[in-house]
Amino acid sequence: MDELIIEPGRIERQYWTDLWRYRELFYFLAWRDLLVRYKQTVIGIAWALLRPLLVMLVFTVVFRRIAKLPSEGTAPYAVLVFAGMLPWQFVASSLTESSTSLISNVNLVSKIYFPRLIVPASSIITSFVDFLISFAILLVLMLWYRSVPSWHLLLLPAFIALAVLLAIGVGVWLCALNVKYRDFRYVVPFIVQFGLYVSPVGFSSSVVPPKWRLLYSLNPVVGIIDGFRWALIPGRVGLYWPGVACSVGLTTLLLFIGIWYFRKTERVFADII
């Protein structure tokens, strides 16, 4: 029979083994979120298809037709927008989902024990499935335009991983802040909205003057979007490597801060939620 000891600081010490032990709960929470998401909305998956297409349409018209910004490589502007929107949409919806995840699972948190990190982490899965659906659309779009990516495509998984890590890092941070400061939920939509404007979603980041480029890369999403475009768009697309390095560094930092803050607040979640 297993023996379990409860004493101050104990949960702290076996946190990561517990996280592994409770992996099945992680799958089930993600599975529940997915089921609910595609059941609740009548149009379900159609919504996941429609949203990126509409955004792509608007951005292409605004930035290409009205602002007359240049594309990258040989890609049609629509592909450029879509390749940028893919990671952005994923990060943005992950932040929104995970920031409210603990509050909306309050009856679980106050009633049973499990490593709380499971909740915001599993909420990201829903966004990731949406991401995969959007990705399929992009593939169709690229087939349509007959734009075949080069060997760069092999590095795409690395950029996807970077986007996931960024989403987890910032997501769990916002999640913890949301539990601690209950009015923080008004801040999250603002962050997401603001992020859209300061990220090169509707345009190529090559339009940013070179001397501002490094400063611009302080937004970790910039490096990820650039990487996505570099991996997906054929032709002579340059990748601003200092930007990517910046993004990797910042993502790592945010991941550490996010998890550290979450773990610090986690001990009192059940008492304050």
Add this chain to the structure above:
Amino acid sequence: MSNSIIETEKLGKKYRLRHSGAGHGYVTLREAIVNGLKRMSRPMHSPVPASEDFWALNDLSFRVVLGETVAIIGRNGAGKSTLLKILSRITEPTVGRVRLKGRVSSLLEVGTGFHPELTGRENIYLNGTILGMTKKEVDRKFDAIVDFAGVDRFIDTPVKHFSSGMQVRLAFAVAAHLEPEILIIDEVLAVGDAVFQKKCLGKMQDVAADGRTVLFVSHDLAAVEKLCSRAILLDAGRCRADGPTKETIAHYQAAIVEAGSVDLNTRKDRRGAGLVKFSRIQILDEHFREPGVFLSGKPLRVRMHYLATGSKPLENCRVSLTFNGWGKTYFAASTELVSDDCLNLSPEGYIDCVIDELPLSLGTYYLGPFIEVNGEVQDWLDSAATLQVEDGNFYGTGRDYPKGGAGATVLVKHRWQTPQENPIAVETRDR
């Protein structure tokens, strides 16, 4: 540690009580920023302690051996929920340690984690996992669970279309098939009808008879006595008594009586001018005794002792008494509501509030006395005494208000009529 299955050693849990921003544990960002700025603008100001420590559990040690059914009893705020939270690892203790042998499952609230949009089948898997089963275990027990709940025809219907009774049955069925070594039950009996409660009790007895350990927390002393061989009485976070259920319950009832009449002279949390102050509140039954526990439907007399600073008679007084729960007032009794006469009181003495039929159901209530002299508030306390109510024969039918039923607490006498019994009403409607 031989065959003991739960062992706690000097367990303690400290909470920090916040004096400002009462009511909730979290702060808002706005408050945090404002407080931060305040502190910055007054760096030399010595900080007023805005919080104080409160030990919800203190130096608690006990052992439970295999196959025992132990009840934890005590008043609200005695530390019962805190103990359960620690045992189910929702919060960590501040000091001390607990050793548990075997899997712990807590039935803190039936239906935790049910999602209304998901079907019965999906919810069984989800809830099973949440309560600590693996998918394989749920697979194995799935048919038995559905069978116990008796919902096989609706198993692929979203739970939101289930009746509340079906939801409770399904949730309990999942929990009942957990087969943990240690089962923690907190007031599950508060839901469902009498038949279902009986079924739950039966299932719990089976669990205990199987040689597993049950920890049972309840206000329902009758259920405790029926189910448990041993009971632990908590008071202010400490163990007051530990032994055979009957003895512990007797201790508990004695302790309630002891706390029944309270000296209020030391209280600081009062409002009003203070020329008259309440000194003591006694809660009496119809024979002017203090039984400690009162029954719904029986007479209740609240004797409010007061003392004025001067020796002049108090003219034009208004006295009232509120019956409160946590954060809300259920009803108030007031002299001005029931009398037109001007109320004059002697400078020292008591005034009784007499209620012929106590209209409250099972629970703990707090009495808030109030006195006003010549339009000026003199004394006002939120909670000057605790009133313990047990279900009695309020409606004259011998039936209690269903536990946990919506609208429990205040009981109101009422009648029902059908058109046949009231022909005049039928006529007017027909015209």
